[in-house]
Amino acid sequence: MRFALSEDQRMLQDSLAKALVDVSPLDRVRRFAADPADTAADVWQALAEFGLPGIVVPEAYGGLGLSMLEAALASEALGAAVAPVAFLGSVLAPLALVRAGSEAQRAEWLPKLASGEVLAAAAIGEPIAGARDGAGLVAKAGKLTGRALFVPGGLAAGLIVAADAKGGLHLVRGDAPGLTRAVMPTIDDTRRLAELTFADTPAEPLTSNDALAALRDAGWVILAADTLGASQAMLDKAVAYAKERRQFGRVIGSFQAVKHLCAEMAAELEPARALVWYAAYAFDHAPEEASLVAAHAKAHLSEIGRFIARTSTEVHGGMGITDLLGLHFWFKRIGQNRQLLGGPEKVREIAARVQGLIGA
Incomplete structure:
Protein backbone atom coordinates (compact mmCIF):
# COMPACT_ATOMS: atom_id res chain seq x y z
CA MET A 1 0.00 0.00 0.00
CA ARG A 2 1.33 3.44 -0.96
CA PHE A 3 1.08 6.20 1.65
CA ALA A 4 2.86 8.95 -0.29
CA LEU A 5 1.86 11.24 -3.13
CA SER A 6 2.28 9.92 -6.64
CA GLU A 7 4.81 11.45 -8.99
CA ASP A 8 2.01 13.14 -10.95
CA GLN A 9 0.55 14.65 -7.78
CA ARG A 10 3.91 16.02 -6.70
CA MET A 11 4.47 17.39 -10.18
CA LEU A 12 1.06 19.11 -10.11
CA GLN A 13 1.76 20.82 -6.80
CA ASP A 14 5.33 21.78 -7.69
CA SER A 15 4.29 23.18 -11.07
CA VAL A 23 2.00 35.32 -11.38
CA SER A 24 1.35 36.06 -7.70
CA PRO A 25 4.53 37.18 -5.91
CA LEU A 26 4.17 39.02 -2.61
CA ASP A 27 4.31 42.41 -4.37
CA ARG A 28 1.27 41.41 -6.44
CA VAL A 29 -0.55 40.36 -3.27
CA ARG A 30 0.31 43.72 -1.69
CA ARG A 31 -1.18 45.60 -4.65
CA PHE A 32 -4.36 43.54 -4.45
CA ALA A 33 -4.67 44.14 -0.72
CA ALA A 34 -4.18 47.88 -1.12
CA ASP A 35 -6.67 48.42 -3.95
CA ILE A 55 -9.49 20.62 -11.45
CA VAL A 56 -12.54 18.63 -10.25
CA VAL A 57 -14.71 19.18 -13.34
CA PRO A 58 -15.13 15.87 -15.22
CA GLU A 59 -13.14 15.54 -18.43
CA ALA A 60 -16.35 15.14 -20.41
CA TYR A 61 -17.12 18.80 -19.65
CA GLY A 62 -13.64 20.14 -20.38
CA GLY A 63 -12.09 19.80 -16.92
CA LEU A 64 -9.14 17.86 -15.58
CA GLY A 65 -11.33 15.31 -13.80
CA LEU A 66 -9.03 15.02 -10.81
CA SER A 67 -9.85 14.01 -7.25
CA MET A 68 -10.25 15.94 -4.03
CA LEU A 69 -6.65 15.09 -3.11
CA GLU A 70 -5.33 16.98 -6.15
CA ALA A 71 -7.66 19.88 -5.30
CA ALA A 72 -6.28 19.90 -1.74
CA LEU A 73 -2.69 19.93 -3.05
CA ALA A 74 -3.58 22.91 -5.23
CA SER A 75 -5.18 24.67 -2.26
CA GLU A 76 -2.05 24.02 -0.21
CA ALA A 77 0.05 25.75 -2.89
CA LEU A 78 -2.37 28.69 -3.03
CA GLY A 79 -2.21 29.09 0.74
CA ALA A 80 1.59 29.04 0.71
CA ALA A 81 1.56 31.88 -1.83
CA VAL A 82 -1.41 33.70 -0.19
CA ALA A 83 -2.73 33.94 -3.74
CA PRO A 84 -5.56 36.49 -4.09
CA VAL A 85 -8.08 34.09 -5.63
CA ARG A 106 -24.18 20.37 -15.98
CA ALA A 107 -24.00 20.96 -19.72
CA GLU A 108 -24.64 24.67 -19.28
CA TRP A 109 -22.30 25.43 -16.40
CA LEU A 110 -19.47 22.91 -16.10
CA PRO A 111 -17.64 23.85 -19.34
CA LYS A 112 -17.78 27.53 -18.37
CA LEU A 113 -16.47 26.77 -14.88
CA ALA A 114 -13.70 24.54 -16.25
CA SER A 115 -12.40 27.23 -18.59
CA GLY A 116 -12.51 29.94 -15.95
CA GLU A 117 -14.99 31.92 -18.07
CA VAL A 118 -17.43 31.93 -15.14
CA LEU A 119 -16.38 32.34 -11.53
CA ALA A 120 -18.35 30.44 -8.91
CA ALA A 121 -19.10 30.99 -5.25
CA ALA A 122 -20.74 28.86 -2.58
CA ALA A 123 -23.07 30.61 -0.13
CA ILE A 124 -23.47 27.69 2.27
CA GLY A 125 -22.13 29.01 5.58
CA GLU A 126 -25.36 29.59 7.51
CA PRO A 127 -26.81 26.05 7.57
CA ILE A 128 -23.35 24.70 8.42
CA ALA A 129 -21.89 27.13 10.93
CA GLY A 130 -25.08 28.80 12.16
CA ALA A 131 -26.72 32.06 11.14
CA ARG A 132 -25.38 35.39 12.38
CA ASP A 133 -27.26 38.67 12.59
CA GLY A 134 -30.44 37.14 11.23
CA ALA A 135 -28.78 35.86 8.06
CA GLY A 136 -30.01 32.81 6.21
CA LEU A 137 -32.02 32.01 3.10
CA VAL A 138 -35.61 30.92 2.67
CA ALA A 139 -36.69 29.12 -0.49
CA LYS A 140 -40.23 29.47 -1.79
CA ALA A 141 -41.70 28.84 -5.23
CA GLY A 142 -38.34 28.79 -7.01
CA LYS A 143 -37.06 31.96 -5.38
CA LEU A 144 -34.68 32.80 -2.53
CA THR A 145 -35.03 35.53 0.07
CA GLY A 146 -32.58 36.50 2.80
CA ARG A 147 -28.87 37.11 3.28
CA ALA A 148 -25.74 34.99 3.01
CA LEU A 149 -22.64 36.27 4.81
CA PHE A 150 -18.89 35.69 4.42
CA VAL A 151 -19.08 34.27 0.89
CA PRO A 152 -15.62 33.81 -0.70
CA GLY A 153 -15.64 34.98 -4.31
CA GLY A 154 -19.20 36.21 -4.01
CA LEU A 155 -18.46 39.69 -5.36
CA ALA A 156 -17.55 38.53 -8.87
CA ALA A 157 -19.26 35.15 -9.14
CA GLY A 158 -21.29 34.48 -12.27
CA LEU A 159 -22.77 31.39 -10.61
CA ILE A 160 -23.69 31.03 -6.95
CA VAL A 161 -24.51 27.76 -5.23
CA ALA A 162 -26.72 28.82 -2.32
CA ALA A 163 -28.03 26.74 0.58
CA ASP A 164 -31.35 27.56 2.19
CA ALA A 165 -32.10 27.21 5.90
CA LYS A 166 -33.33 23.63 5.41
CA GLY A 167 -30.15 22.54 3.65
CA GLY A 168 -31.50 22.56 0.12
CA LEU A 169 -29.13 23.72 -2.63
CA HIS A 170 -29.95 26.16 -5.41
CA LEU A 171 -28.21 27.64 -8.45
CA VAL A 172 -28.39 31.41 -8.76
CA ARG A 173 -27.11 33.29 -11.81
CA GLY A 174 -24.83 36.21 -11.13
CA ASP A 175 -27.16 38.58 -12.98
CA ALA A 176 -30.37 37.30 -11.38
CA PRO A 177 -32.89 39.99 -10.41
CA GLY A 178 -33.06 40.76 -6.71
CA LEU A 179 -29.43 39.75 -6.06
CA THR A 180 -27.24 42.44 -4.51
CA ARG A 181 -23.67 42.20 -3.24
CA ALA A 182 -21.59 44.11 -0.73
CA VAL A 183 -18.02 43.76 0.51
CA MET A 184 -17.66 42.37 4.03
CA PRO A 185 -14.54 43.80 5.70
CA THR A 186 -12.49 41.03 7.31
CA ILE A 187 -8.98 40.59 8.69
CA ASP A 188 -7.75 38.89 5.51
CA ASP A 189 -6.86 41.25 2.66
CA THR A 190 -5.80 38.45 0.31
CA ARG A 191 -9.37 37.29 -0.34
CA ARG A 192 -12.52 39.39 -0.30
CA LEU A 193 -15.73 38.08 1.20
CA ALA A 194 -19.19 39.16 0.19
CA GLU A 195 -22.56 39.70 1.80
CA LEU A 196 -25.18 38.52 -0.68
CA THR A 197 -28.76 39.70 -0.36
CA PHE A 198 -31.56 37.84 -2.14
CA ALA A 199 -34.97 39.45 -2.65
CA ASP A 200 -37.30 37.01 -4.40
CA THR A 201 -34.31 36.03 -6.49
CA PRO A 202 -34.93 33.28 -9.07
CA ALA A 203 -33.08 30.07 -8.19
CA GLU A 204 -32.90 26.62 -9.75
CA PRO A 205 -33.11 23.87 -7.12
CA LEU A 206 -30.60 21.03 -7.07
CA THR A 207 -31.96 17.58 -6.42
CA VAL A 221 -10.70 19.93 3.35
CA ILE A 222 -9.91 22.82 1.00
CA LEU A 223 -9.71 25.34 3.87
CA ALA A 224 -7.55 22.99 5.96
CA ALA A 225 -5.20 22.52 3.00
CA ASP A 226 -4.96 26.29 2.49
CA THR A 227 -4.05 26.67 6.16
CA LEU A 228 -1.50 23.88 5.82
CA GLY A 229 0.22 25.71 2.97
CA ALA A 230 0.16 29.06 4.75
CA SER A 231 1.50 27.47 7.95
CA GLN A 232 4.36 25.76 6.10
CA ALA A 233 5.27 29.08 4.50
CA MET A 234 5.38 30.79 7.92
CA LEU A 235 7.52 27.97 9.33
CA ASP A 236 9.92 28.18 6.39
CA LYS A 237 10.20 31.94 6.80
CA ALA A 238 10.92 31.61 10.52
CA VAL A 239 13.69 29.05 9.92
CA ALA A 240 15.24 31.14 7.14
CA TYR A 241 15.16 34.27 9.31
CA ALA A 242 16.71 32.42 12.26
CA LYS A 243 19.61 31.38 10.02
CA GLU A 244 20.30 34.96 8.91
CA ARG A 245 19.46 37.29 11.80
CA ARG A 246 22.46 37.91 14.04
CA GLN A 247 22.37 38.99 17.67
CA PHE A 248 25.20 39.10 20.19
CA GLY A 249 27.58 38.07 17.43
CA ARG A 250 25.68 34.87 16.56
CA VAL A 251 22.79 33.90 14.30
CA ILE A 252 19.69 33.64 16.45
CA GLY A 253 19.07 30.12 15.19
CA SER A 254 22.00 28.98 17.32
CA PHE A 255 20.15 29.92 20.51
CA GLN A 256 18.37 27.02 22.17
CA ALA A 257 15.12 28.90 22.74
CA VAL A 258 14.78 29.76 19.05
CA LYS A 259 15.68 26.19 18.05
CA HIS A 260 12.91 24.90 20.29
CA LEU A 261 10.34 27.28 18.80
CA CYS A 262 11.15 26.13 15.25
CA ALA A 263 11.25 22.48 16.28
CA GLU A 264 7.85 22.77 17.98
CA MET A 265 6.30 24.25 14.85
CA ALA A 266 7.73 21.50 12.66
CA ALA A 267 6.64 18.77 15.09
CA GLU A 268 3.07 20.10 15.18
CA LEU A 269 2.74 20.66 11.44
CA GLU A 270 4.13 17.45 9.96
CA PRO A 271 1.43 15.08 11.30
CA ALA A 272 -1.20 17.59 10.19
CA ARG A 273 -0.07 17.15 6.60
CA ALA A 274 -1.00 13.46 6.62
CA LEU A 275 -4.34 14.32 8.24
CA VAL A 276 -5.27 16.76 5.48
CA TRP A 277 -4.13 14.45 2.70
CA TYR A 278 -6.09 11.53 4.13
CA ALA A 279 -9.21 13.65 4.57
CA ALA A 280 -8.96 14.60 0.89
CA TYR A 281 -8.42 10.96 -0.11
CA ALA A 282 -11.35 9.77 2.02
CA PHE A 283 -13.72 12.21 0.32
CA ASP A 284 -13.51 10.14 -2.88
CA HIS A 285 -12.46 6.70 -1.66
CA ALA A 286 -13.79 6.23 1.89
CA PRO A 287 -17.17 8.00 2.04
CA GLU A 288 -18.05 6.36 5.36
CA GLU A 289 -15.13 8.23 6.97
CA ALA A 290 -15.22 11.41 4.91
CA SER A 291 -17.25 13.67 7.20
CA LEU A 292 -15.40 12.75 10.36
CA VAL A 293 -11.86 13.05 9.00
CA ALA A 294 -12.74 16.29 7.18
CA ALA A 295 -13.97 17.70 10.49
CA HIS A 296 -10.79 16.55 12.24
CA ALA A 297 -8.65 18.16 9.54
CA LYS A 298 -10.49 21.49 9.64
CA ALA A 299 -10.58 21.75 13.44
CA HIS A 300 -6.99 20.56 14.00
CA LEU A 301 -5.45 22.74 11.29
CA SER A 302 -7.34 25.72 12.71
CA GLU A 303 -5.54 25.21 16.02
CA ILE A 304 -2.13 24.27 14.59
CA GLY A 305 -2.27 27.14 12.12
CA VAL A 315 10.80 34.10 16.01
CA HIS A 316 10.97 37.19 13.81
CA GLY A 317 10.89 39.44 16.87
CA GLY A 318 9.95 43.05 16.25
CA MET A 319 10.31 42.58 12.48
CA GLY A 320 7.47 40.06 12.57
CA ILE A 321 4.78 42.69 13.00
CA THR A 322 6.06 45.04 10.30
CA ASP A 323 4.62 45.32 6.81
CA LEU A 324 8.09 44.95 5.32
CA LEU A 325 8.17 41.16 5.70
CA GLY A 326 4.46 40.72 5.03
CA LEU A 327 3.99 37.94 7.58
CA HIS A 328 0.61 39.44 8.41
CA PHE A 329 -0.79 38.23 5.08
CA GLY A 356 -23.83 10.01 17.49
CA LEU A 357 -22.21 11.38 20.65
CA ILE A 358 -24.74 14.21 20.87
CA GLY A 359 -28.25 14.59 19.51
CA ALA A 360 -29.26 16.47 16.41
Whole structure:
Protein backbone atom coordinates (compact mmCIF):
# COMPACT_ATOMS: atom_id res chain seq x y z
CA MET A 1 0.00 0.00 0.00
CA ARG A 2 1.33 3.44 -0.96
CA PHE A 3 1.08 6.20 1.65
CA ALA A 4 2.86 8.95 -0.29
CA LEU A 5 1.86 11.24 -3.13
CA SER A 6 2.28 9.92 -6.64
CA GLU A 7 4.81 11.45 -8.99
CA ASP A 8 2.01 13.14 -10.95
CA GLN A 9 0.55 14.65 -7.78
CA ARG A 10 3.91 16.02 -6.70
CA MET A 11 4.47 17.39 -10.18
CA LEU A 12 1.06 19.11 -10.11
CA GLN A 13 1.76 20.82 -6.80
CA ASP A 14 5.33 21.78 -7.69
CA SER A 15 4.29 23.18 -11.07
CA LEU A 16 1.53 25.25 -9.50
CA ALA A 17 3.89 26.55 -6.81
CA LYS A 18 6.39 27.63 -9.47
CA ALA A 19 3.65 29.29 -11.51
CA LEU A 20 2.48 31.23 -8.45
CA VAL A 21 5.99 32.60 -7.91
CA ASP A 22 5.67 34.33 -11.28
CA VAL A 23 2.00 35.32 -11.38
CA SER A 24 1.35 36.06 -7.70
CA PRO A 25 4.53 37.18 -5.91
CA LEU A 26 4.17 39.02 -2.61
CA ASP A 27 4.31 42.41 -4.37
CA ARG A 28 1.27 41.41 -6.44
CA VAL A 29 -0.55 40.36 -3.27
CA ARG A 30 0.31 43.72 -1.69
CA ARG A 31 -1.18 45.60 -4.65
CA PHE A 32 -4.36 43.54 -4.45
CA ALA A 33 -4.67 44.14 -0.72
CA ALA A 34 -4.18 47.88 -1.12
CA ASP A 35 -6.67 48.42 -3.95
CA PRO A 36 -10.33 47.50 -3.35
CA ALA A 37 -10.99 47.78 -7.09
CA ASP A 38 -8.33 45.21 -7.97
CA THR A 39 -9.93 41.88 -8.92
CA ALA A 40 -6.62 40.05 -9.57
CA ALA A 41 -7.98 39.14 -13.01
CA ASP A 42 -4.43 38.59 -14.29
CA VAL A 43 -3.73 36.06 -11.56
CA TRP A 44 -6.99 34.22 -12.23
CA GLN A 45 -6.34 34.16 -15.99
CA ALA A 46 -2.90 32.64 -15.47
CA LEU A 47 -4.37 29.99 -13.16
CA ALA A 48 -7.15 29.31 -15.67
CA GLU A 49 -4.49 28.63 -18.31
CA PHE A 50 -2.90 26.25 -15.82
CA GLY A 51 -6.26 24.45 -15.62
CA LEU A 52 -6.98 25.17 -11.97
CA PRO A 53 -10.69 26.15 -12.30
CA GLY A 54 -11.44 22.77 -13.87
CA ILE A 55 -9.49 20.62 -11.45
CA VAL A 56 -12.54 18.63 -10.25
CA VAL A 57 -14.71 19.18 -13.34
CA PRO A 58 -15.13 15.87 -15.22
CA GLU A 59 -13.14 15.54 -18.43
CA ALA A 60 -16.35 15.14 -20.41
CA TYR A 61 -17.12 18.80 -19.65
CA GLY A 62 -13.64 20.14 -20.38
CA GLY A 63 -12.09 19.80 -16.92
CA LEU A 64 -9.14 17.86 -15.58
CA GLY A 65 -11.33 15.31 -13.80
CA LEU A 66 -9.03 15.02 -10.81
CA SER A 67 -9.85 14.01 -7.25
CA MET A 68 -10.25 15.94 -4.03
CA LEU A 69 -6.65 15.09 -3.11
CA GLU A 70 -5.33 16.98 -6.15
CA ALA A 71 -7.66 19.88 -5.30
CA ALA A 72 -6.28 19.90 -1.74
CA LEU A 73 -2.69 19.93 -3.05
CA ALA A 74 -3.58 22.91 -5.23
CA SER A 75 -5.18 24.67 -2.26
CA GLU A 76 -2.05 24.02 -0.21
CA ALA A 77 0.05 25.75 -2.89
CA LEU A 78 -2.37 28.69 -3.03
CA GLY A 79 -2.21 29.09 0.74
CA ALA A 80 1.59 29.04 0.71
CA ALA A 81 1.56 31.88 -1.83
CA VAL A 82 -1.41 33.70 -0.19
CA ALA A 83 -2.73 33.94 -3.74
CA PRO A 84 -5.56 36.49 -4.09
CA VAL A 85 -8.08 34.09 -5.63
CA ALA A 86 -11.25 32.46 -4.34
CA PHE A 87 -10.53 28.80 -5.08
CA LEU A 88 -13.21 27.40 -2.79
CA GLY A 89 -16.06 28.09 -5.20
CA SER A 90 -14.14 26.46 -8.06
CA VAL A 91 -14.25 23.20 -6.12
CA LEU A 92 -17.67 23.35 -4.47
CA ALA A 93 -19.76 24.52 -7.43
CA PRO A 94 -18.66 21.70 -9.79
CA LEU A 95 -19.17 19.18 -6.98
CA ALA A 96 -22.70 20.47 -6.44
CA LEU A 97 -23.49 20.18 -10.14
CA VAL A 98 -21.99 16.70 -10.47
CA ARG A 99 -23.72 15.34 -7.38
CA ALA A 100 -27.07 17.13 -7.54
CA GLY A 101 -27.45 18.94 -10.86
CA SER A 102 -29.49 17.90 -13.86
CA GLU A 103 -27.80 17.02 -17.15
CA ALA A 104 -28.98 20.34 -18.59
CA GLN A 105 -27.45 22.25 -15.66
CA ARG A 106 -24.18 20.37 -15.98
CA ALA A 107 -24.00 20.96 -19.72
CA GLU A 108 -24.64 24.67 -19.28
CA TRP A 109 -22.30 25.43 -16.40
CA LEU A 110 -19.47 22.91 -16.10
CA PRO A 111 -17.64 23.85 -19.34
CA LYS A 112 -17.78 27.53 -18.37
CA LEU A 113 -16.47 26.77 -14.88
CA ALA A 114 -13.70 24.54 -16.25
CA SER A 115 -12.40 27.23 -18.59
CA GLY A 116 -12.51 29.94 -15.95
CA GLU A 117 -14.99 31.92 -18.07
CA VAL A 118 -17.43 31.93 -15.14
CA LEU A 119 -16.38 32.34 -11.53
CA ALA A 120 -18.35 30.44 -8.91
CA ALA A 121 -19.10 30.99 -5.25
CA ALA A 122 -20.74 28.86 -2.58
CA ALA A 123 -23.07 30.61 -0.13
CA ILE A 124 -23.47 27.69 2.27
CA GLY A 125 -22.13 29.01 5.58
CA GLU A 126 -25.36 29.59 7.51
CA PRO A 127 -26.81 26.05 7.57
CA ILE A 128 -23.35 24.70 8.42
CA ALA A 129 -21.89 27.13 10.93
CA GLY A 130 -25.08 28.80 12.16
CA ALA A 131 -26.72 32.06 11.14
CA ARG A 132 -25.38 35.39 12.38
CA ASP A 133 -27.26 38.67 12.59
CA GLY A 134 -30.44 37.14 11.23
CA ALA A 135 -28.78 35.86 8.06
CA GLY A 136 -30.01 32.81 6.21
CA LEU A 137 -32.02 32.01 3.10
CA VAL A 138 -35.61 30.92 2.67
CA ALA A 139 -36.69 29.12 -0.49
CA LYS A 140 -40.23 29.47 -1.79
CA ALA A 141 -41.70 28.84 -5.23
CA GLY A 142 -38.34 28.79 -7.01
CA LYS A 143 -37.06 31.96 -5.38
CA LEU A 144 -34.68 32.80 -2.53
CA THR A 145 -35.03 35.53 0.07
CA GLY A 146 -32.58 36.50 2.80
CA ARG A 147 -28.87 37.11 3.28
CA ALA A 148 -25.74 34.99 3.01
CA LEU A 149 -22.64 36.27 4.81
CA PHE A 150 -18.89 35.69 4.42
CA VAL A 151 -19.08 34.27 0.89
CA PRO A 152 -15.62 33.81 -0.70
CA GLY A 153 -15.64 34.98 -4.31
CA GLY A 154 -19.20 36.21 -4.01
CA LEU A 155 -18.46 39.69 -5.36
CA ALA A 156 -17.55 38.53 -8.87
CA ALA A 157 -19.26 35.15 -9.14
CA GLY A 158 -21.29 34.48 -12.27
CA LEU A 159 -22.77 31.39 -10.61
CA ILE A 160 -23.69 31.03 -6.95
CA VAL A 161 -24.51 27.76 -5.23
CA ALA A 162 -26.72 28.82 -2.32
CA ALA A 163 -28.03 26.74 0.58
CA ASP A 164 -31.35 27.56 2.19
CA ALA A 165 -32.10 27.21 5.90
CA LYS A 166 -33.33 23.63 5.41
CA GLY A 167 -30.15 22.54 3.65
CA GLY A 168 -31.50 22.56 0.12
CA LEU A 169 -29.13 23.72 -2.63
CA HIS A 170 -29.95 26.16 -5.41
CA LEU A 171 -28.21 27.64 -8.45
CA VAL A 172 -28.39 31.41 -8.76
CA ARG A 173 -27.11 33.29 -11.81
CA GLY A 174 -24.83 36.21 -11.13
CA ASP A 175 -27.16 38.58 -12.98
CA ALA A 176 -30.37 37.30 -11.38
CA PRO A 177 -32.89 39.99 -10.41
CA GLY A 178 -33.06 40.76 -6.71
CA LEU A 179 -29.43 39.75 -6.06
CA THR A 180 -27.24 42.44 -4.51
CA ARG A 181 -23.67 42.20 -3.24
CA ALA A 182 -21.59 44.11 -0.73
CA VAL A 183 -18.02 43.76 0.51
CA MET A 184 -17.66 42.37 4.03
CA PRO A 185 -14.54 43.80 5.70
CA THR A 186 -12.49 41.03 7.31
CA ILE A 187 -8.98 40.59 8.69
CA ASP A 188 -7.75 38.89 5.51
CA ASP A 189 -6.86 41.25 2.66
CA THR A 190 -5.80 38.45 0.31
CA ARG A 191 -9.37 37.29 -0.34
CA ARG A 192 -12.52 39.39 -0.30
CA LEU A 193 -15.73 38.08 1.20
CA ALA A 194 -19.19 39.16 0.19
CA GLU A 195 -22.56 39.70 1.80
CA LEU A 196 -25.18 38.52 -0.68
CA THR A 197 -28.76 39.70 -0.36
CA PHE A 198 -31.56 37.84 -2.14
CA ALA A 199 -34.97 39.45 -2.65
CA ASP A 200 -37.30 37.01 -4.40
CA THR A 201 -34.31 36.03 -6.49
CA PRO A 202 -34.93 33.28 -9.07
CA ALA A 203 -33.08 30.07 -8.19
CA GLU A 204 -32.90 26.62 -9.75
CA PRO A 205 -33.11 23.87 -7.12
CA LEU A 206 -30.60 21.03 -7.07
CA THR A 207 -31.96 17.58 -6.42
CA SER A 208 -29.78 15.65 -3.96
CA ASN A 209 -30.72 15.70 -0.29
CA ASP A 210 -27.18 15.00 0.96
CA ALA A 211 -25.22 17.30 -1.36
CA LEU A 212 -24.80 20.00 1.29
CA ALA A 213 -22.97 17.58 3.60
CA ALA A 214 -20.61 16.67 0.76
CA LEU A 215 -19.96 20.35 0.01
CA ARG A 216 -19.34 20.99 3.70
CA ASP A 217 -16.79 18.17 3.88
CA ALA A 218 -15.06 19.33 0.70
CA GLY A 219 -14.99 22.91 1.96
CA TRP A 220 -13.40 21.85 5.23
CA VAL A 221 -10.70 19.93 3.35
CA ILE A 222 -9.91 22.82 1.00
CA LEU A 223 -9.71 25.34 3.87
CA ALA A 224 -7.55 22.99 5.96
CA ALA A 225 -5.20 22.52 3.00
CA ASP A 226 -4.96 26.29 2.49
CA THR A 227 -4.05 26.67 6.16
CA LEU A 228 -1.50 23.88 5.82
CA GLY A 229 0.22 25.71 2.97
CA ALA A 230 0.16 29.06 4.75
CA SER A 231 1.50 27.47 7.95
CA GLN A 232 4.36 25.76 6.10
CA ALA A 233 5.27 29.08 4.50
CA MET A 234 5.38 30.79 7.92
CA LEU A 235 7.52 27.97 9.33
CA ASP A 236 9.92 28.18 6.39
CA LYS A 237 10.20 31.94 6.80
CA ALA A 238 10.92 31.61 10.52
CA VAL A 239 13.69 29.05 9.92
CA ALA A 240 15.24 31.14 7.14
CA TYR A 241 15.16 34.27 9.31
CA ALA A 242 16.71 32.42 12.26
CA LYS A 243 19.61 31.38 10.02
CA GLU A 244 20.30 34.96 8.91
CA ARG A 245 19.46 37.29 11.80
CA ARG A 246 22.46 37.91 14.04
CA GLN A 247 22.37 38.99 17.67
CA PHE A 248 25.20 39.10 20.19
CA GLY A 249 27.58 38.07 17.43
CA ARG A 250 25.68 34.87 16.56
CA VAL A 251 22.79 33.90 14.30
CA ILE A 252 19.69 33.64 16.45
CA GLY A 253 19.07 30.12 15.19
CA SER A 254 22.00 28.98 17.32
CA PHE A 255 20.15 29.92 20.51
CA GLN A 256 18.37 27.02 22.17
CA ALA A 257 15.12 28.90 22.74
CA VAL A 258 14.78 29.76 19.05
CA LYS A 259 15.68 26.19 18.05
CA HIS A 260 12.91 24.90 20.29
CA LEU A 261 10.34 27.28 18.80
CA CYS A 262 11.15 26.13 15.25
CA ALA A 263 11.25 22.48 16.28
CA GLU A 264 7.85 22.77 17.98
CA MET A 265 6.30 24.25 14.85
CA ALA A 266 7.73 21.50 12.66
CA ALA A 267 6.64 18.77 15.09
CA GLU A 268 3.07 20.10 15.18
CA LEU A 269 2.74 20.66 11.44
CA GLU A 270 4.13 17.45 9.96
CA PRO A 271 1.43 15.08 11.30
CA ALA A 272 -1.20 17.59 10.19
CA ARG A 273 -0.07 17.15 6.60
CA ALA A 274 -1.00 13.46 6.62
CA LEU A 275 -4.34 14.32 8.24
CA VAL A 276 -5.27 16.76 5.48
CA TRP A 277 -4.13 14.45 2.70
CA TYR A 278 -6.09 11.53 4.13
CA ALA A 279 -9.21 13.65 4.57
CA ALA A 280 -8.96 14.60 0.89
CA TYR A 281 -8.42 10.96 -0.11
CA ALA A 282 -11.35 9.77 2.02
CA PHE A 283 -13.72 12.21 0.32
CA ASP A 284 -13.51 10.14 -2.88
CA HIS A 285 -12.46 6.70 -1.66
CA ALA A 286 -13.79 6.23 1.89
CA PRO A 287 -17.17 8.00 2.04
CA GLU A 288 -18.05 6.36 5.36
CA GLU A 289 -15.13 8.23 6.97
CA ALA A 290 -15.22 11.41 4.91
CA SER A 291 -17.25 13.67 7.20
CA LEU A 292 -15.40 12.75 10.36
CA VAL A 293 -11.86 13.05 9.00
CA ALA A 294 -12.74 16.29 7.18
CA ALA A 295 -13.97 17.70 10.49
CA HIS A 296 -10.79 16.55 12.24
CA ALA A 297 -8.65 18.16 9.54
CA LYS A 298 -10.49 21.49 9.64
CA ALA A 299 -10.58 21.75 13.44
CA HIS A 300 -6.99 20.56 14.00
CA LEU A 301 -5.45 22.74 11.29
CA SER A 302 -7.34 25.72 12.71
CA GLU A 303 -5.54 25.21 16.02
CA ILE A 304 -2.13 24.27 14.59
CA GLY A 305 -2.27 27.14 12.12
CA ARG A 306 -2.89 29.67 14.87
CA PHE A 307 0.01 28.27 16.90
CA ILE A 308 2.42 28.44 13.96
CA ALA A 309 1.28 31.91 12.92
CA ARG A 310 1.93 33.22 16.43
CA THR A 311 5.20 31.37 16.95
CA SER A 312 6.67 32.29 13.56
CA THR A 313 5.94 35.93 14.31
CA GLU A 314 7.70 35.58 17.67
CA VAL A 315 10.80 34.10 16.01
CA HIS A 316 10.97 37.19 13.81
CA GLY A 317 10.89 39.44 16.87
CA GLY A 318 9.95 43.05 16.25
CA MET A 319 10.31 42.58 12.48
CA GLY A 320 7.47 40.06 12.57
CA ILE A 321 4.78 42.69 13.00
CA THR A 322 6.06 45.04 10.30
CA ASP A 323 4.62 45.32 6.81
CA LEU A 324 8.09 44.95 5.32
CA LEU A 325 8.17 41.16 5.70
CA GLY A 326 4.46 40.72 5.03
CA LEU A 327 3.99 37.94 7.58
CA HIS A 328 0.61 39.44 8.41
CA PHE A 329 -0.79 38.23 5.08
CA TRP A 330 -0.25 34.60 6.07
CA PHE A 331 -1.18 35.26 9.71
CA LYS A 332 -4.55 36.77 8.79
CA ARG A 333 -5.30 34.22 6.09
CA ILE A 334 -4.89 31.45 8.63
CA GLY A 335 -7.19 33.37 10.97
CA GLN A 336 -9.90 33.73 8.36
CA ASN A 337 -9.69 30.06 7.35
CA ARG A 338 -10.22 29.20 11.00
CA GLN A 339 -13.69 30.74 10.99
CA LEU A 340 -14.98 30.03 7.48
CA LEU A 341 -17.58 27.22 7.43
CA GLY A 342 -17.35 27.01 11.20
CA GLY A 343 -14.69 27.61 13.82
CA PRO A 344 -13.01 24.60 15.46
CA GLU A 345 -15.53 24.46 18.30
CA LYS A 346 -18.46 24.32 15.90
CA VAL A 347 -16.73 21.77 13.67
CA ARG A 348 -16.02 19.52 16.66
CA GLU A 349 -19.69 19.76 17.63
CA ILE A 350 -20.68 18.61 14.14
CA ALA A 351 -18.12 15.78 14.35
CA ALA A 352 -19.64 14.67 17.65
CA ARG A 353 -23.06 14.69 16.03
CA VAL A 354 -21.78 12.62 13.09
CA GLN A 355 -20.56 10.02 15.59
CA GLY A 356 -23.83 10.01 17.49
CA LEU A 357 -22.21 11.38 20.65
CA ILE A 358 -24.74 14.21 20.87
CA GLY A 359 -28.25 14.59 19.51
CA ALA A 360 -29.26 16.47 16.41
